[in-house]
Amino acid sequence: MKDIRPAILMLIVFTIICGGIYPAVVTGFANSVFPKQAKGSLIVDKSNREIGSDLIGQPFSRPQYFWPRPSATTDFGYNPAGSGGSNAGPTNPDYLKTVMDRVKALRDTGVIGSVPADLVQASASGLDPDITPEAAMVQVPRIAGMRGMSEDALKKLVADHTEGRQFSILGAPRVNVLALNLKLDTVSR
Amino acid sequence: MNAYDWLQTILLFVVLLALIKPLGSFMAKVYQGERTFMSPVLAPCENLIYRICGVKKDEEMGWQRYALAMLFFNLALFAALFTILMSQHLLPLNPQKLPAFSWQLALNTAISFTTNTNWQAYAGEQAASYFTQMAGLTVHNFVSAATGMAIAIALIRGFSRRKTSMLGNFWVDLTRSTLYILLPISLVAALVLVSQGVIQNFTPYKTVPLVQSTSYDKPKLDDKGSPLKDAKGNPVTENVIVKEVSIPMGPVASQEAIKELGTNGGGFFNANSAHPFENPTPLTNMLEILLILLIPGSLTYTFGIMVGNTRQGWAILGGMLLLLAVSFGVLQIVETNGNPLVAELGIRGVNMEGKEVRFGLAGSSLFAVATTGTSCGAVNTMHDSLTPLGGMIPLSLILLGEIVFGGVGSGLYTMLAFAIIAVFVSGLMIGRTPEYLGKKIEVREMWLSILTILTAGVVVLILSGIAMITPQAVSSMANPGAHGLSEVFYGFASMANNNGSAFAGLNANVNFYNILGSLAMTLGRYVPAIAVLTMAGSLAEKKYVPPSLGTLPTDKAPFAIWLTLVIIIVGALTFFPALSLGPIVEHLTMLGGK
Numbered sequence: 001m002k003d004i005r006p007a008i009l010m011l012i013v014f015t016i017i018c019g020g021i022y023p024a025v026v027t028g029f030a031n032s033v034f035p036k037q038a039k040g041s042l043i044v045d046k047s048n049r050e051i052g053s054d055l056i057g058q059p060f061s062r063p064q065y066f067w068p069r070p071s072a073t074t075d076f077g078y079n080p081a082g083s084g085g086s087n088a089g090p091t092n093p094d095y096l097k098t099v100m101d102r103v104k105a106l107r108d109t110g111v112i113g114s115v116p117a118d119l120v121q122a123s124a125s126g127l128d129p130d131i132t133p134e135a136a137m138v139q140v141p142r143i144a145g146m147r148g149m150s151e152d153a154l155k156k157l158v159a160d161h162t163e164g165r166q167f168s169i170l171g172a173p174r175v176n177v178l179a180l181n182l183k184l185d186t187v188s189r
Numbered sequence: 190m191n192a193y194d195w196l197q198t199i200l201l202f203v204v205l206l207a208l209i210k211p212l213g214s215f216m217a218k219v220y221q222g223e224r225t226f227m228s229p230v231l232a233p234c235e236n237l238i239y240r241i242c243g244v245k246k247d248e249e250m251g252w253q254r255y256a257l258a259m260l261f262f263n264l265a266l267f268a269a270l271f272t273i274l275m276s277q278h279l280l281p282l283n284p285q286k287l288p289a290f291s292w293q294l295a296l297n298t299a300i301s302f303t304t305n306t307n308w309q310a311y312a313g314e315q316a317a318s319y320f321t322q323m324a325g326l327t328v329h330n331f332v333s334a335a336t337g338m339a340i341a342i343a344l345i346r347g348f349s350r351r352k353t354s355m356l357g358n359f360w361v362d363l364t365r366s367t368l369y370i371l372l373p374i375s376l377v378a379a380l381v382l383v384s385q386g387v388i389q390n391f392t393p394y395k396t397v398p399l400v401q402s403t404s405y406d407k408p409k410l411d412d413k414g415s416p417l418k419d420a421k422g423n424p425v426t427e428n429v430i431v432k433e434v435s436i437p438m439g440p441v442a443s444q445e446a447i448k449e450l451g452t453n454g455g456g457f458f459n460a461n462s463a464h465p466f467e468n469p470t471p472l473t474n475m476l477e478i479l480l481i482l483l484i485p486g487s488l489t490y491t492f493g494i495m496v497g498n499t500r501q502g503w504a505i506l507g508g509m510l511l512l513l514a515v516s517f518g519v520l521q522i523v524e525t526n527g528n529p530l531v532a533e534l535g536i537r538g539v540n541m542e543g544k545e546v547r548f549g550l551a552g553s554s555l556f557a558v559a560t561t562g563t564s565c566g567a568v569n570t571m572h573d574s575l576t577p578l579g580g581m582i583p584l585s586l587i588l589l590g591e592i593v594f595g596g597v598g599s600g601l602y603t604m605l606a607f608a609i610i611a612v613f614v615s616g617l618m619i620g621r622t623p624e625y626l627g628k629k630i631e632v633r634e635m636w637l638s639i640l641t642i643l644t645a646g647v648v649v650l651i652l653s654g655i656a657m658i659t660p661q662a663v664s665s666m667a668n669p670g671a672h673g674l675s676e677v678f679y680g681f682a683s684m685a686n687n688n689g690s691a692f693a694g695l696n697a698n699v700n701f702y703n704i705l706g707s708l709a710m711t712l713g714r715y716v717p718a719i720a721v722l723t724m725a726g727s728l729a730e731k732k733y734v735p736p737s738l739g740t741l742p743t744d745k746a747p748f749a750i751w752l753t754l755v756i757i758i759v760g761a762l763t764f765f766p767a768l769s770l771g772p773i774v775e776h777l778t779m780l781g782g783k
Contacts, residue, residue, distance in 0.1 A: 003254065006360055007261035009242035011269055011332075014367060018331040019324035022372060023389075023443040026379045030389040030442060033380070038389045040438060040466065042397075052397050055386050055465035056436055059403040069546070074315075076405035080436040081394070082315060083460035085543040085571035087694030089672035090528045091779050095542075103534050114537035117527070121542040124463030124571045130546040165549075169196055171471025172549030181400060 043182070056080050057129040058178050063109065064146040065184065066131070066139050068177040069118055070102060073126035086122040109142045130174035133162045147188045157183065194521070194551035201475055201555060205482055212483065213490025213502070219369045220342050220362065220491070231368055238364055249355035252726025255343055256719050258359040259336060263303055263715075266329060271299040273325040283318035284393035290316065297703040302329035304714035305337055305596060307448075307455030307566055307689035308706060310698040314437040314458045319391055326455055327444045331375075334451030334484075335366035337598030340718050341488060344602050345495045347725030348626045351733050356725050370484070371451060378446035378480055386469035389442040394435045402432045441466055449480035452596045454566030454689040462556065462569040463545055474552045474569060481559045481567070485594035488601045496626050500744035505604055507749035512586075512593045512756065513562055520554045520575075520582040528576055530779060540579070543571030561586040564596025566689025573667070573676065573692040577779055580675060581772035583690065587682045588649070589760040590642055596687065599714075602721045606641040609634055611748070611755040612741060621741050627733045637724040644716040645685040646763045648709050652681045653767065655705070662701045667694025671778065675771035680706070685713035 030038040041054040052058060057068045059078040074082025088095035102120040116135040136158045144151045161180045164173050218225050224232075239246050250258065273280065274295035278288050290298065294310055301308045302325070311317065317326070339362035346356050383389050406426035409417045417425040441457045445467050448455060458464040468474055486506065493502025527540045544553045553570040560567050561583035572583050586593060592604045613630055616623035623630040656662035656677045666673035676692040683690055684706045691697065697706065734740075742748065 003258040003261050003359075006242045006244050007258065007265045010238075010262060010360060010363065011265045013238055013241060014332050015269070015324055015328050018367065018372070018447075019328040022376065023323050023327060023440045026376065026383070026443040027389050027391070027440060029380055030383040034383045037383050037386045038442075039392070040388045040390070040395065040436060041386050041469075042395065050395060050397050052400070053395075053436060053465075055469050058399055058401070058434075060401050061403065062401055065401060069541075074312075075407070076403055076431055078403075078434070079431075080434050082312065083458050083464050084312070085460065085463070085574060085693070087571055087573040087667055087692070088542060089573060089668035089675075089694070089775070090540070090542070090576050091530065091670065091672060091775055092668045095668075096530055096534075099531055099536070100534050103536065114535055117531075117536050117538035117541040118546055120534075120536060121531070121540070121544075123541075124543045124545050124569065125458075125460035125465060127460070127465055128545050128547075129465060132546055165193060166471040169193065169200065170475055170549075171197075171547050171552055172193075174546045178400070185400070 052178055054176065054179065055129055056127050060177065060181060063142055065181045066136055066143065066177050067119070069128050069131055070120065070122040071126040071128075072122045078127060080127055083125050083127055085124045085126060106138070111138050129176050129178060131177055133158065133173055133175055136175045136180070143184070149188055157187070194549065197475070197549070197551050198517070198555060201478060205479060205486060208483060209487045209490050209506070212487040214494055216370060216487060216491040217494040219365050221495070225369065227369055227373065235364060235368055238368075239360070242360065244358070244360040246358060246361050248358055250358055251354045252343070252356055252722045255356050255359045256722040259340065259718065259722070260715070262332075262359070262363070263336065266303045266332060267299050270302055270325045270329060271295050273321055274298055277318050277321050280318065280320045282320035282323070282391065285318070287316060287318050293700055293703040294698060297707050300707045300710050301689065302326055302453075302455060303333055304687050304710045305333040305451070305453060305564060305599070306684060306687040306710045306714070307453045308684050308691070308697070308710065309455055309689070310703060310706075312459035313456055319439050322444060322457060323440055327447060330444065330447040330451045330453040330455070331367050331371050332363065334371060334447070334453065334597045335363045337596055338366040338370070338484070338488070339363050339598065340721055341598035341601045344605060344721050344725045345492050347728035348628060349496045350729045351731070353729050354726060356722070356729060371447060374480075374483070375443070375446040375450055378450065378476065379442040381476060382442045382445055382473055385473045386465070387442040387445055387473065388438060388466045389440055390438055391440060392438050394437050396433050396435050398433045399431065402430055404428055404430045445477070446480065448567060449477045449565065450484065452481060452485065452563040452565040454560060456567060462567045463571070468569055471547055471549070471552060474548045474556065477567070478555050478559045481563050481565045482594050484597045485563055485600040488598065489594070492601060498744055501626065504744050504746070504749045505608065505752075507746060508752040508756070509593045509595075509604070511749065511753045512589070513558060516558045516562065516582050516586055516593065517554060520558060520579055521550065523576050523579045524550060524554060526576075528779065530782065540576055543574030545569065557583050558586060558593070560690060561688060562591065562593030562595070564591045564599055564687045564689075566683065568690050571693060572679070572690060573694045577672075577772045577776035580692065581768060584675070584679050584682060584772065585760065585764070585768070587679075587686050587688045588646065588764045589756055590645060591686050591688060592756065599687065599717070603641060603717065606638040606721070607756050607759075608743065608752055609638040610642065610759070611752045612743065614755060615741055615751060621739050624734055624740050625743060627735065628728050628731045629734055633727050634724055637720045637727070640720040641717040642759065643763070645713045648685040648712050649678070649681045650767065652685070652705055652709055653678045656681070656701070659701055661699055665696040665699055665702065667696070671771055671775040675775065678767055678771055681709055685709040687714050
């Protein structure tokens, strides 16, 4: 029974240390050394208005934009307020039909050959900012047609926005869709 | 598996193995009360904590008092978090004005974080205020991990001490685990995470305009808030145009670091470590995997030092690595082969459903085995959407009792219970005396070891069985057929083994799962914990038996392999029937094209 008092006091002490001092120290350091990252890697436009984050994808469905991955967030795709995946099981008939519809939608825009998986399968977070370089390349003919740009110019744009493996080893090559589309709007309206 | 996948995997393990020895010996020093390079700063803080809390640091405890202190502390933790969750709307740092949790959800969540499970039946960004995340969840991440470490250290002392009833002081072990090990590593890790883009702030959620507006069909509600239906019974909807979205903010990095390091796994956001604000780059992904494995792996070395033979620790680590390598290999192969039902539609590449592009396949698979081989339960991949055999890998790692490398502390003590079983079984087979680390293994130790390794399994099977005949439990499944069974089975496996990951399609925020899940988490944590402390007490009182010709050497590779086989046999005997009804049937139907 003599350990009841230490139990309560330890709880209070560790709440102060781990729940107060520790996060405060991290916040202090983070905001003085890495202020942009700590605040969410926000993108600002010319008039200094916050228009998105480098790390959070946005929904694009119009044919003149590069399309991101399918998203299963709450209410609508790429809703940052409700992150999450589809949690669809691999043999679920509804899921297979959804994927089939997505493939068909791409085929309707002139995609031939095999379709990159990331363009028709939903991401884990629902906010994945990236697609694979292959997924960007299959969209080039559609966008070139819509915007009256040459395919070569678009391919170069995609290549410029392709981020390789980190330190040449880690992860996978990727293209940030929001950054690419923002750039696209500056070169062709 | 391409060359980069190999390279990343090898790199991760080289770094991990290089850190095990220094961290393991540092931890041994900390628990034995020796001076370390941190003592000049931390020793005064440590002594101050003891003074405030009225703890005499040289006072030793027998197993009963050690267990009682642990239980009192955990009870206090539970009560504190339950109170915070129920009164969240009255507390500060709640810029989104989030309401209080329901009592069922608060009960489940408070038990979940106290038991180091971190099962989440709520979505972080929609339910938990900054105050809750920080003063509630982050604190529990630290001290529930420290509780596990203290229990493991008490068991090690049971092996290393002779003819005493004393196991150390719970308050001292708890304080040292937090102060010298968890806090410094978390602090450094949190700053690296921020440098890569993990957020750390207290601002309200940011509203930003969309470059291209979007729209969705919103169900219309009547005055009472229930969905309106038309004459045919279909829901009535209205089309809503969305021109701006709200991006959640918060003190994420400080929680993210300890969430992985303490093998807790409770995400700040619903998407957990798949969320770009929790895990923005391939580097943070590898760092998070490393943090998950770091302490459980290093504790094997601490164990070796404290029992006076580091090869005993390497043998245990060897068994763990073997299981990890096999699991990772299988997962990587089945996910690369992908889903034939999807490939049929003209799609190329690995299974990408529920995965993020930036991590790559190896980064996703490594995370999945690390998080379920330990008791972490953070995810960067949605396990529900893995291929059937792919999903069986994390499920099996959880069912084996999370011993690859296991939860902080809990992994080591469960593994040592398996080692005792392995010694006993081999003793029966070859007619040698069952001894482990110079202590005779007798009926009492066998009972306690069995209690340690089988409690979770029994709980999982019984509760999954009950779920199958409960309409509310069945209607929570998100996917039909065998996969639905896997969801429920995974859910109880995860809760009873204190993992916390999920086949997340399952709607777990209903009374059935909230309440029975709380029971599963409580039994799965405290029955083994008390059994282990009882065993520690009984071992400490035994005299030392020097190794003789009749002793099975437990510090060599053959024992590591034998230990692995015993683990697989025990796991297969317990769970094969249930696994064959879930993932295995689903795999066969998938191959059959149905």
